Amino acid sequence: MKKSFFRLLSVAALFALLLFHDTAFEGAKSGLILWGSVVVPTLLPFMICSNVIVSLNAIHILIFPVRQLLHRFFCLSDAGCYTFVSGLLCGYPMGAKTCSEFMDADRITQKEGKYLLAICNHPSPMFLLGYAASGLPKSVPVWILLLCIYAPVIPVALAARFCYKVDRPFGSMPVSKESIKSFDESLMGSCEVMVKIGGYIMLFSILAFYITKLPILCSEYKAVLLGFVEITTGIQAVSHVFAGTMGGLWISGATAFGGLSGVFQTKSVIKNAGLSIRHYVVWKAIHTLLTILLFILLTRLPILLPSA
Template sequence: MKKSFFRLLSVSALFLLLLFHDTAFEGAKSGLILWGSVVVPTLLPFMICSNVIVSLNAIHILIFPVRQLLHRFFCLSDAGCYTFFSGLLCGYPIGAKTCSEFMDENRITQKEGKYLLAVCNHPSPMFLLGYAASALPKTVPVWILLLCIYLPVIPVSLAARICYRVKRPFRSLPVSKELVKSFDESLMDSCEVMVKIGGYIMLFSIVAFYIMKLGFLSPEYKAVLLGFVEITTGIQAVSHVFTGMGGGLWISAVTAFGGFSGVFQTKSVIKNAGLSIRHYVAWKAIHTLLTILLFILLTRLVVLLPSV
């Protein structure tokens, strides 16, 4: 049934590309421009640097300032602390990629990997402050966006700890010397992942352009749908349609979820580690719901503050 569905979907997609080739061309061009002008400059240097740090077995140096906090509060090993930290700092899908690689290399256990996947894959502060914040309505403070994206990590981690029965901090595992990579290997590994990311961004940008052509959907529904298909295109669509707190709410929601483009990017980097993409989507849905609730709570609090 699953194979039959994807065969039908592939054939349908091919006919759409042939019938509406102009739309497909514009979508592909937009996606590749976005990949080349935004994603590669912001993500590739972090990815190469991260691979080099891991290859040199220098992760303990980077996580030293936050090691005790992450170890006690999130029950993470040293490699788990680095996975969590790199996922927050570098953005999609670095956290999931690092988690998958550390599982393959036996740096973290399968249980810690499953737990980490729920909390380690998020948009980077650079993306939030540079791209998402520029699309926010002027009435929505940037700090609300930051809190709504990152604060739900805490309750999600507590829920994931219960789900995966994490009762005590994970122990750091010994690292084999055979796992050390050369700089060229780290560079090629990073470039391979970037090509995968670029391919998914291009494909989902084409889908986004087809959605824009749907005449039976209202602009509001279309903008929200775009947001949950591809995060960057969706943020711009939401900012053009929604104003005030409504715009901030939907920008926060689509940013927290990351779009199905982000889901497929994540799936491409975890396929060999035995991690479940269904679990990942479920945790992302919970995170998005908490983001929406927190945004409503914070905006109401901001309105009440002047009268206190």
């Protein structure tokens, strides 16, 4: 039944591309421009550098300032600490990619990998401060967006620890020679992942352009739907349609979830590690709900918002 559905969907997508080729062209061009001008320059250097750090077994140097905190509070091993930090700093889907690769190399256990996937995949501060912040209404300070995105990591981590029965810190696992890669291997591996990401961004940008052409939805519904399909297009649409704190609310929610494009990007980098994309979507949904609730709570306190 599942295969039949996707067969029909693929045929329908082909006819949509043929019938509405102008929209498909604009969507593909927009997605590739976004990928080439924003995603590649910000993510690829971090990805290559991260692979080199892992290959040189220099993880302990990078995580030294936060190792004790993450080890005690989040119960992470050294490799788990690095996975968590890289996911916070580098953005989608770097955390999931690192988690998957460490599981493949037996540097973290399957249990820690499942736990990490719930908390390690987030938008980067560069994306929030650069792209997402530019869409925020003036009445919403950037620090509220940052707090609403990153603060829910703590309750999600506590819930994930309970779900996966993590009751004590994970121990570090030995590094095998087979897991050490050359610089060329690190470079090519990073480029392969970037091509996958670019493909998904292009496809979901086409879908986003099709949504904008739908005559059956009002502009507000379209903007929210776009935000949960592809976050960059969605942020732009939300900023044009919603004013005041409502715009900040939907931008925060869409950014926390990462969009369906982010889900498929994540799926493409974890498929070989035995991690569940369904579990990932559930945790991202919980994170998004907490983000929305925290945003509502903070914006209900007038003292936290700038006066008009």
